Amino acid sequence: MKRLSIRLLRPALACLLLVVASAFAAPAATPLPKDSVYQLPLPLTDQHGKTWDWRSHRGQPQVVAMFYTSCQYMCPLIVDSGKAVQHALTPAERAKLGIMLISMDPKRDTPTALMGIATKRKLDPAHWSLASPRADDVRGVAGVLGVRYRQLADGEFNHTSALLLLDRDGRIVARTEQVGSVVDPEFIQAVHRVVAQR
Amino acid sequence: MRRFTALLLFVLPVAGLCAGDAAWVKVPGGSFRSALKYEDGGIAKIAKFEMQKRPVTNAEFLTFVQAHPQWRRDRVATVFADERYLSQWPSSTRLADEAQAAQPVVDVSWFAAQGYCQAQGARLPTWREWEYVAAADETRRDARKDPAWRERILGWYARPSSGPLPRAGLQAPDAYGVQDVHGLVWEWTDDFSSLLVSGDNRVQGDADKMKFCGAGALSMDDRENYAVLMRVAMLSSLEARDTTNSLGFRCARDLP
Numbered sequence: 320m321k322r323l324s325i326r327l328l329r330p331a332l333a334c335l336l337l338v339v340a341s342a343f344a345a346p347a348a349t350p351l352p353k354d355s356v357y358q359l360p361l362p363l364t365d366q367h368g369k370t371w372d373w374r375s376h377r378g379q380p381q382v383v384a385m386f387y388t389s390c391q392y393m394c395p396l397i398v399d400s401g402k403a404v405q406h407a408l409t410p411a412e413r414a415k416l417g418i419m420l421i422s423m424d425p426k427r428d429t430p431t432a433l434m435g436i437a438t439k440r441k442l443d444p445a446h447w448s449l450a451s452p453r454a455d456d457v458r459g460v461a462g463v464l465g466v467r468y469r470q471l472a473d474g475e476f477n478h479t480s481a482l483l484l485l486d487r488d489g490r491i492v493a494r495t496e497q498v499g500s501v502v503d504p505e506f507i508q509a510v511h512r513v514v515a516q517r
Numbered sequence: 518m519r520r521f522t523a524l525l526l527f528v529l530p531v532a533g534l535c536a537g538d539a540a541w542v543k544v545p546g547g548s549f550r551s552a553l554k555y556e557d558g559g560i561a562k563i564a565k566f567e568m569q570k571r572p573v574t575n576a577e578f579l580t581f582v583q584a585h586p587q588w589r590r591d592r593v594a595t596v597f598a599d600e601r602y603l604s605q606w607p608s609s610t611r612l613a614d615e616a617q618a619a620q621p622v623v624d625v626s627w628f629a630a631q632g633y634c635q636a637q638g639a640r641l642p643t644w645r646e647w648e649y650v651a652a653a654d655e656t657r658r659d660a661r662k663d664p665a666w667r668e669r670i671l672g673w674y675a676r677p678s679s680g681p682l683p684r685a686g687l688q689a690p691d692a693y694g695v696q697d698v699h700g701l702v703w704e705w706t707d708d709f710s711s712l713l714v715s716g717d718n719r720v721q722g723d724a725d726k727m728k729f730c731g732a733g734a735l736s737m738d739d740r741e742n743y744a745v746l747m748r749v750a751m752l753s754s755l756e757a758r759d760t761t762n763s764l765g766f767r768c769a770r771d772l773p
Contacts, residue, residue, distance in 0.1 A: 351594075352593070353593075353594045354592075354595045354596055355594070355596065356596055358594035358596050358597065359596065359597075369715075408671075458631075458707065458708065458710065458757075459628070459631070459757075461710060461757075462627060462628060462710065462756070462757030463596050463597075463757070463758075464760070465756055465757075467710040467711065467712075467713055467753075468709075468710070468711060469708070469711035469712075469713060470711075471555075477712070477713050479714075505747045
């Protein structure tokens with residue numbers, strides 16, 4: 320009898336949870352600004368093999384860059400940049416910032432390959448998402464982020480490198496092409512401002 | 518009988534004008550030497566594909582916008598199109614007149630062009646596909662070495678672009694049966710943002726390596742080919758949301 324009542328209650332509980340959850344997710348219910356990069360639907364598969372749309376990161380400021388794991392030269396510097404940004408923040412600020420590295424090489428950047436970099440570079444999964452779009456979506460995300468790339472015959476890429484700062488609604492509020500362990504101080508200032516926004 | 522033929526001659530072009538979509542032209546595959554110097558080899562294998570016979574017109578694009586209102590100029594997300602998007606139309610859902618309806622659509626962003634082609638179950642042509650088709654004149658698939666061909670294209674670039682655009686599909690088809698590749702509007706390619714071109718060959722040192730991740734920018738293998746050079750210069754200067762009043766598009770699709 321007891322079991323039955325729980326079973327009966329379960330849908331009601333689920334419903335209640337949904338209501339509570341949607342109340343907390345209130346900002347997501349407001350329409351996206353027209354200049355938000357989240358206007359582009361973008362399913363991503365991350366280092367844990369989980370697939371989610373990048374819009375699920377709405378509500379938390381993000382540092383975003385494009386990369387690929389087999390890249391020898393520039394991409395380690397992109398990881399360095401993300402770490403340098405984190406390093407410049409207080410622990411409280413750091414907790415409010417996500418870092419999203421989006422692959423331009425989804426064919427080779429499987430969850431295993433992405434996890435390989437995350438482990439090697441000791442990237443805290445609480446803050447860092449390394450993720451691959453679907454092959455057909457790479458041009459589009461590069462388009463909204465202003466990244467240019469070309470795949471070479473040997474599978475490597477020519478690409479421009481940029482670090483972008485998105486506010487909680489996905490608007491690009493800062494951009495730097497200076498990558499590596501020394502990040503443009505103006506970019507860091509913008510990060511301080513964005514994580515302070517309520 | 519003669520009267521009937523005359524009637525047919527009158528009706529046919531009108532029927533062509535009223536048909537919603539541009540016809541598709543089959544382009545056979547082949548190997549092709551690009552005018553661009555790719556560090557990973559200049560000769561490309563082009564797989565057979567289909568291309569729209571002429572650029573997409575305003576009328577066709579209006580039909581798309583009506584079916585997909587998120588692409589109306591008053592509703593479009595500004596990440597996908599700049600403030601000039603479709604600004605040549607008198608309103609977001611109306612064209613000026615029949616002349617405008619038959620003109621190629623311009624002031625469209627890469628995102629909008631891509632959205633249109635996707636809605637047709639197609640895609641934008643790749644740069645290599647475009648260059649492959651653009652090498653042809655009316656009789657030859659590769660007329661690029663002919664100085665007269667080059668002169669003619671240069672002549673188009675020299676003409677001022679202030680007047681109204683002619684109708685799409687007026688020019689003689691090239692050797693593939695494709696029209697208006699030159700002489701009407703410039704066109705988006707799917708991979709326009711792969712054109713990492715440095716304007717000057719001399720700047721291929723370390724500074725460039727920083728910008729382009731361990732490899733140099735593209736440079737021109739054939740500096741006499743102004744037609745290609747100018748397209749590359751233009752496309753490589755654009756962002757995906759940009760629009761210009763001389764840039765349109767047409768769609769392509771794979772062939773099994």
